[in-house]
Each structure stands twice: as structure tokens, then as C-alpha cells.
Amino acid sequence: MLEMMQTSQFWVDVFKIILIDLLLSGDNAVVIALACRNLPEAQRKKGILYGVGGAIGLRVVLTVFAVGLLALPYLKLIGAFLLMWVAIKLILPEDEGHGEGSIKAEAHLWGAIKTIIIADFVMSLDNVLGVAAAAKGNVWLLVFGLLISIPMIAWSSQLVLKLIDRYPAIIYAGGALLGYVAGEMLVGEQSLKYWIVSQHYLHWLVPVVCAALVLLVGSWLGRRRAASVVRDLADGVVASGVSKKGEGN
Amino acid sequence: MKILIPVDGSQHSLNAVRYAIELAASLSVSPQLLLLNVQRNVATGNVKLFIDAGTIDDYEREQGMLSLQPARQVLDAAGLPYQYHLSVGQPAEAIIRYAAEQRVSGIVIGAHGEGGLGKRLLGSVVAQVLETSELPVTVVR
Numbered sequence: 125m126l127e128m129m130q131t132s133q134f135w136v137d138v139f140k141i142i143l144i145d146l147l148l149s150g151d152n153a154v155v156i157a158l159a160c161r162n163l164p165e166a167q168r169k170k171g172i173l174y175g176v177g178g179a180i181g182l183r184v185v186l187t188v189f190a191v192g193l194l195a196l197p198y199l200k201l202i203g204a205f206l207l208m209w210v211a212i213k214l215i216l217p218e219d220e221g222h223g224e225g226s227i228k229a230e231a232h233l234w235g236a237i238k239t240i241i242i243a244d245f246v247m248s249l250d251n252v253l254g255v256a257a258a259a260k261g262n263v264w265l266l267v268f269g270l271l272i273s274i275p276m277i278a279w280s281s282q283l284v285l286k287l288i289d290r291y292p293a294i295i296y297a298g299g300a301l302l303g304y305v306a307g308e309m310l311v312g313e314q315s316l317k318y319w320i321v322s323q324h325y326l327h328w329l330v331p332v333v334c335a336a337l338v339l340l341v342g343s344w345l346g347r348r349r350a351a352s353v354v355r356d357l358a359d360g361v362v363a364s365g366v367s368k369k370g371e372g373n
Numbered sequence: 374m375k376i377l378i379p380v381d382g383s384q385h386s387l388n389a390v391r392y393a394i395e396l397a398a399s400l401s402v403s404p405q406l407l408l409l410n411v412q413r414n415v416a417t418g419n420v421k422l423f424i425d426a427g428t429i430d431d432y433e434r435e436q437g438m439l440s441l442q443p444a445r446q447v448l449d450a451a452g453l454p455y456q457y458h459l460s461v462g463q464p465a466e467a468i469i470r471y472a473a474e475q476r477v478s479g480i481v482i483g484a485h486g487e488g489g490l491g492k493r494l495l496g497s498v499v500a501q502v503l504e505t506s507e508l509p510v511t512v513v514r
Binding site for chain 2: 151154155157158159161162239242243247248322353354355356357358360361362363364
């Protein structure tokens with residue numbers, strides 16, 4: 125462990141994992157908060173607690189599975205392509221399909237928890253795949269990635285949203301990083317080993333090409349989508365001094 | 374005359390409201406005051422998949438009304454009439470769009486929101502509004 129911490133590669137990997145966690149964990153907190161919104165006050169805290177607990181448990185299980193699965197032949201190949209897709213999705217602007225979510229917010233505790241767990245499963249897949257790829261089988265790094273992502277599940281994603289707002293380049297850097305990590309995963313594929321060992325330059329060329337590919341495909345697909353859209357929520361007119369505290373819209 | 378005051382509940386945005394009140398008092402014909410709060414869109418891809426649009430709207434509306442509350446109290450205390458508006462999206466874009474829709478004559482805005490990185494710096498939203506708006510913009514500290 126100590127030896128490992130002295131290499132610069134280790135710290136580069138740590139940095140990669142933090143960035144991946146940051147970019148692929150933000151949604152969780154929002155879903156948990158919103159899924160519990162319609163619960164009675166007393167159950168809301170319980171719902172959030174169970175939801176966060178379930179999300180963490182699920183992430184641990186998924187991480188263990190990911191490590192086991194990625195050791196199998198050809199699965200790194202599949203993982204790498206999935207990760208490329210996650211990366212491209214990250215840099216695509218939001219399409220304004222508002223209102224497609226058909227699941228009503230549950231008014232009872234178990235319904236809310238069910239929503240949270242299903243959502244967590246889907247969202248954790250992206251995250252776990254990214255972290256597993258960046259950790260390259262190093263268990264310490266995996267556990268570290270897992271621990272870092274836990275406060276991000278529980279926290280609000282406002283910080284990430286604001287950062288992205290201020291520095292939109294973060295999204296592109298993140299997409300490129302995920303592409304790069306996908307490329308590294310590809311190079312690490314057991315069944316390609318013989319071929320790659322003989323051509324050593326592939327170790328850096330493949331990741332760089334994958335990163336470039338993500339940026340290219342992402343910006344090409346993104347061009348056909350409308351840029352961000354402004355949506356109106358509420359309007360009100362107040363005659364002089366008549367508005368009462370707590371008044372709605 | 375119409376004056377748009379984008380607010381986020383921060384101290385600087387309240388200073389902007391107070392300045393607009395002073396301005397209104399000094400004019401012979403009281404200007405119409407418009408409050409605007411812009412919420413960031415929490416409905417990114419995955420959230421939209423699992424939470425219905427109604428719940429997201431309710432949440433953002435609740436947050437928006439909370440952000441408007443301090444500014445509304447200041448205006449209520451001054452006994453002035455005003456309009457308020459809530460929208461969701463990229464803040465600078467939403468401010469400029471609403472200003473155009475309402476044909477306001479000017480924008481009065483706080484120098485930066487809560488938790489601005491540097492106290493001396495302009496907030497990023499203010500910087501973008503100054504850069505892209507063709508209207509007169511007053512920045513209040």
C-alpha cells in the first residue's frame with residue numbers, strides 16, 4: 125500500500141476516480157430527494173435514509189460483481205464500449221423531452237424506496253463501470269472510488285451543477301477522461317494481449333484515440349440537438365404591499 | 374418604465390432590490406418592478422427517467438418561491454407593487470430572455486450570488502448578462 129502511494133501513476137488514478145465519481149454520481153442525490161418529496165414529513169427522513177443505504181449497498185455489490193466479471197475474457201471489450209457510450213452521453217446536451225418521466229412520485233414509503241433502488245441500480249452501473257475501468261483491478265483504488273462516491277450519493281448535486289455551469293469544459297474533460305479510461309480497458313483485454321504486447325505504442329495510442337472519438341461523436345451528435353432551453357414555472361402580480369408571507373403562486 | 378431585478382435570495386441581490394426601490398422613489402413616474410428567479414434544471418437525463426415531470430416542477434417551484442421570498446419581503450415592506458416570475462434553465466440565458474419578453478428598460482442585478490468564489494469577482498451569471506445583454510445593466514454590491 126505505502127509503496128503504491130509513492131508512484132505518480134497511483135495519484136493520477138486517484139484523480140481520475142474522483143473526477144469520474146463527481147461526474148457520474150450527481151443524479152443520485154436528486155432522485156432520492158425527489159422520490160421522497162410526496163411522503164409525509166415523518167416518513168421522508170426514513171425514506172431518504174433507506175434510499176441512501178440501499179444505494180450504497182447496491183454500489184458495493186455492483187463493484188464486487190464488476191471486478192469479477194471484468195476478469196473474464198472479452199468482457200473488458202464490452203465494458204470498454206459501454207463506457208464509451210456513457211462518456212458520449214455525458215457530453216450530450218440535455219434534450220428537452222420534459223415530461224417523459226411517467227412514474228408518479230410515490231406517496232407511501234416502500235413505493236418511494238422501490239423507485240430509489242431501481243434508479244440507483246441504473247445510475248450506479250455507469251459509475252461502477254467507470255471506476256472499475258480506472259482502477260484497473262487494483263482493489264485499493266476500487267474501495268477508494270466506492271468510498272468517495274458515497275458522500276456524493278447523499279449530498280446534493282448542486283455543487284457539480286454549479287461547477288459545470290461555470291466551467292462547461294469540465295464536461296468535455298470528463299467525457300475525454302472516460303473515453304481514455306475505456307481505451308485503457310480495451311488495451312487490458314486478455315484476449316488481445318499477445319497482439320498489444322508486441323506493439324507497445326498501442327498502450328497510449330488506443331486510449332488517446334478513444335478519448336478523441338468520444339469528443340468527436342459527442343459534439344457531432346450534440347450539434348443536432350437544441351441548446352439548453354429555458355422553461356417557465358410560475359408568474360405572479362402583487363399590488364402594493366398586499367402579498368402575504370407564504371403565499372403560493 | 375420597467376426594471377428587471379433577477380434575485381437568488383443572496384445579500385447582493387437584496388441590495389439590488391433596495392437600490393431599485395430608491396431608484397423608483399426618485400422617479401416622477403414609478404417604474405414597474407419585475408422580480409425574476411431562475412432555478413437550475415435538476416431534471417438531467419437519469420432524473421427525468423425516474424421522477425415524473427409534475428414532481429420535478431413542484432420541487433423547482435418550491436425552491437424558486439423560497440429564493441424569491443426575501444426580495445418579496447423587502448418590496449412588501451416598502452409597499453410597492455411588483456411582478457414576479459420563476460423559470461428554470463441556464464440563469465443568464467433565462468434573464469436575457471425574460472427581459473426581452475417583458476421589454477424591460479433595464480436590469481438591476483447583485484454583483485454575485487451566495488458563495489461566490491472570490492468576493493471581489495463578478496458572479497459568472499452577472500458577467501454573462503453584461504456580456505450578452507443589449508440593455509443597460511446596473512450591478513449592485
